[in-house]
Amino acid sequence: MRYDAGVRGEGRFSRRAFLRDAAWGAAALAWPLGGLTAEPDEQAAIEAALPAAAPVKPMRPRKLLIFSLNVEYGGHRSIPAAERAFTRMGQKTGAFETVVSRDPAVFQRESLARFDAVFLNNTVGNLFTDPQLRKNLLEFVVGGGGLMGVHGASVAFLRWKEGGKEDWPEYGIMLGTRGAAHRAADEQVFMKLDDPGHPLLAAFGGQGFTLQDEFFRPQRTYSRRRNRVLLGIDVERTDLDSEPRDGAYRADKDYAMAWVRQYGRGRIFYAGFGHHPAIFKQPHLLAFFLAGAQFALGDLPAPTLPSGLLTPALRAQEKLGWRLGIEAYTFHKFTFFETIEKTAKLGLPYVGGLSFQKVSKEIPKNFTPGLSDDELQAIRLKLDEAGVRMLTYYIQSIPGDEAGCRAVFEFGRKMGIEAFMTEPAVEALPLIDRFCQEYGIKVALHNHDRKASPHYWSPEAILRVCEGRSRYMGACADVGYWMRGGIDPVKGVELLKERLITLQLHDLDVAGPQGADVPWGSGAGQTEALLRKLHELRVAPVMVGLEYSRDWLENEPAIQRCIAFFNQLSLSLGN
Numbered sequence: 319m320r321y322d323a324g325v326r327g328e329g330r331f332s333r334r335a336f337l338r339d340a341a342w343g344a345a346a347l348a349w350p351l352g353g354l355t356a357e358p359d360e361q362a363a364i365e366a367a368l369p370a371a372a373p374v375k376p377m378r379p380r381k382l383l384i385f386s387l388n389v390e391y392g393g394h395r396s397i398p399a400a401e402r403a404f405t406r407m408g409q410k411t412g413a414f415e416t417v418v419s420r421d422p423a424v425f426q427r428e429s430l431a432r433f434d435a436v437f438l439n440n441t442v443g444n445l446f447t448d449p450q451l452r453k454n455l456l457e458f459v460v461g462g463g464g465l466m467g468v469h470g471a472s473v474a475f476l477r478w479k480e481g482g483k484e485d486w487p488e489y490g491i492m493l494g495t496r497g498a499a500h501r502a503a504d505e506q507v508f509m510k511l512d513d514p515g516h517p518l519l520a521a522f523g524g525q526g527f528t529l530q531d532e533f534f535r536p537q538r539t540y541s542r543r544r545n546r547v548l549l550g551i552d553v554e555r556t557d558l559d560s561e562p563r564d565g566a567y568r569a570d571k572d573y574a575m576a577w578v579r580q581y582g583r584g585r586i587f588y589a590g591f592g593h594h595p596a597i598f599k600q601p602h603l604l605a606f607f608l609a610g611a612q613f614a615l616g617d618l619p620a621p622t623l624p625s626g627l628l629t630p631a632l633r634a635q636e637k638l639g640w641r642l643g644i645e646a647y648t649f650h651k652f653t654f655f656e657t658i659e660k661t662a663k664l665g666l667p668y669v670g671g672l673s674f675q676k677v678s679k680e681i682p683k684n685f686t687p688g689l690s691d692d693e694l695q696a697i698r699l700k701l702d703e704a705g706v707r708m709l710t711y712y713i714q715s716i717p718g719d720e721a722g723c724r725a726v727f728e729f730g731r732k733m734g735i736e737a738f739m740t741e742p743a744v745e746a747l748p749l750i751d752r753f754c755q756e757y758g759i760k761v762a763l764h765n766h767d768r769k770a771s772p773h774y775w776s777p778e779a780i781l782r783v784c785e786g787r788s789r790y791m792g793a794c795a796d797v798g799y800w801m802r803g804g805i806d807p808v809k810g811v812e813l814l815k816e817r818l819i820t821l822q823l824h825d826l827d828v829a830g831p832q833g834a835d836v837p838w839g840s841g842a843g844q845t846e847a848l849l850r851k852l853h854e855l856r857v858a859p860v861m862v863g864l865e866y867s868r869d870w871l872e873n874e875p876a877i878q879r880c881i882a883f884f885n886q887l888s889l890s891l892g893n
Contacts, residue, residue, distance in 0.1 A: 389443030399595035422446035435464025460582030461731035464614030468592035497537030508555035521605035532593035542626030582734015631885035634892025639858030643668025687729035718746030754790035762794030762819035792817035798824030837879035
């Protein structure tokens with residue numbers, strides 16, 4: 319029998335092996351809260367394989383929730399081994415503390431708030447159906463929490479007894495795969511490093527390796543436009559042709575086995591192996607899992623741009639910490655869905671949202687915090703489908719009352735926004751700063767001209783209103799308005815330094831009130847000098863926003879010239 323979600327056919331399990339696992343799983347259904355305990359010899363093997371130290375020192379005490387529930391399925395014998403390995407890894411290295419649970423109540427919002435990341439430990443079946451608990455997990459991840467999964471996590475939230483029928487589509491999209499097609503339970507493969515220089519792969523020393531396990535092939539929601547692939551089966555060094563071309567066969571031979579990705583602000587790590595306890599007794603794999611945990615917890619920075627989107631220019635921008643995206647105002651004559659499509663077509667992975675832009679033909683409403691959860695979900699799915707992340711969002715003003723302010727930040731959490739661009743009343747700033755710190759979302763104070771933005775129009779004005787406030791508050795520097803108001807863009811950036819949160823980049827034909835947008839590098843804006851100054855200062859805005867305020871319906875050729883300029887400079891500075 320093959321444990322296969324939605325795929326039936328011949329498998330490679332012996333009846334004896336199946337009955338053994340089923341018997342073990344029946345016992346597992348009676349686990350006490352906290353899970354089984356690994357056998358003494360297994361504990362000793364795990365202990366001997368533990369990493370001596372964590373890749374990085376945690377920025378603060380971290381807590382990892384290990385959730386090990388199986389529903390309508392016997393369970394995996396590796397579950398207690400993984401619980402033991404992660405718990406002792408966290409203790410020995412000081413990287414994190416673990417809490418092990420099988421109780422869905424742990425996904426109450428107040429409970430989840432205690433954790434930095436959730437580890438779905440070979441979870442199989444429809445773990446819980448309560449829509450509020452599902453919403454809590456989704457918003458925890460999208461809002462900046464971490465999600466880890468191994469092997470069976472790809473078939474969580476499926477109706478197992480109904481042939482693996484889908485019960486929560488967005489979960490599979492968030493994780494980056496769906497399904498459990500595999501071949502032999504003891505298949506031996508050669509694992510290649512798909513992205514050798516990636517920090518999560520340091521444990522392997524740049525070398526591939528042989529591995530034996532039950533390997534879940536990526537299915538359905540998997541795409542290199544979604545995932546940054548780390549490990550995969552080397553089809554040149556692994557005999558796959560002798561195996562049956564069943565549900566585990568991919569015509570493209572893209573057998574990704576581990577990846578990272580982001581969903582909103584959430585950090586996701588998944589590995590398609592982990593069926594057998596032996597996986598959690600191997601030093602190089604435990605070191606790899608430790609790095610994955612520190613990434614999910616928020617301590618180990620690691621690039622997540624999808625593998626299928628990477629170009630030499632985008633790799634260079636990753637090194638520089640630069641993220642170039644389209645400001646929705648550039649395409650505000652179109653819907654936000656059309657803006658997403660145009661952004662993807664231009665080869666950019668980032669976009670900024672806009673509160674007064676229509677969402678789509680299907681959702682003919684402005685993109686405001688008042689949209690329903692179903693409408694916000696449609697936007698998240700559209701972004702993910704296109705391989706585009708929304709990093710920023712412009713809203714004219716954030717309310718100065720408690721309820722109104724919280725509603726805006728709740729919207730930001732649900733959409734995974736990293737920074738609001740706004741021009742609120744000055745007296746509202748203390749309250750807004752408090753919510754910034756609570757939600758981990760930045761606020762970039764936007765400038766128009768001196769008359770329209772008397773408190774925010776210049777770098778000096780921004781510094782005055784930000785004095786004594788947290789690092790979450792700073793400037794959204796609109797270079798076009800700076801130039802029209804007589805502010806030197808290079809000096810402006812130099813004044814702001816780390817208070818520069820977002821950059822709305824323009825180049826104008828002339829510096830002054832009559833200046834109009836031209837392609838970057840062709841006008842009076844000192845665009846190259848400005849970007850070089852950013853590099854010199856080691857300032858990395860949440861987004862370098864490409865805002866082209868001219869020829870609204872025919873501006874794409876000029877936008878392409880801006881992108882080409884930015885890419886060329888990135889390659890020069892990043893290599």
